[in-house]
Amino acid sequence: MPKDELNFLEFLQGFRRGELLREADDRLSEVLAAIQETGNSGEITLKLPLKVNKAGQIECTPQITAKKPKRELGAGIYFLNDDARLTRRDPNQQDWLDDIEARRDRAAE
Known part of the structure; x- marks a missing residue:
């Protein structure tokens, strides 16, 4: 592979000088802390929408979402x-x- 071509890992690492990985790492830490606190499951989603702009270039605007588990209140009996x-x-x-x-x-x- 020529030196100027990016594989997937290089793309993630280099996006906005590592900003994408830092953001994903922050979301991971938040979800893991919530899992530890609640004992429930969480999720992190990384979307990489790719589109061709008017100049023929490829644009990518990543989206990172995190679903942190919540502590259930439980039932009350009355x-x-x-x-x-x-x-x-x-x-x-x-x-x-x-x-x-x-x-x-x-x-x-």
Whole structure:
């Protein structure tokens, strides 16, 4: 291959004096940190759209996108009371602490 021709790796390394690789490396670091924090998967996408301009030259405007995983909040469990309001306590289940107190009251009589 003649000296002035670029292979794929040389193209990536030389694009804007390494700016493309620095940007991709930054996105990789962000995604890896988010993976470590959340335990979920992430993704980095590099697009290299190539087009011929009016002068017959090849133009490339790379696009780097990163999908960082997010921590899931998880489900919360609630019940509806008789007034259609949310509560953490099941209105259909007796509270065992109330049951113990009632037994103590009966035993004290």
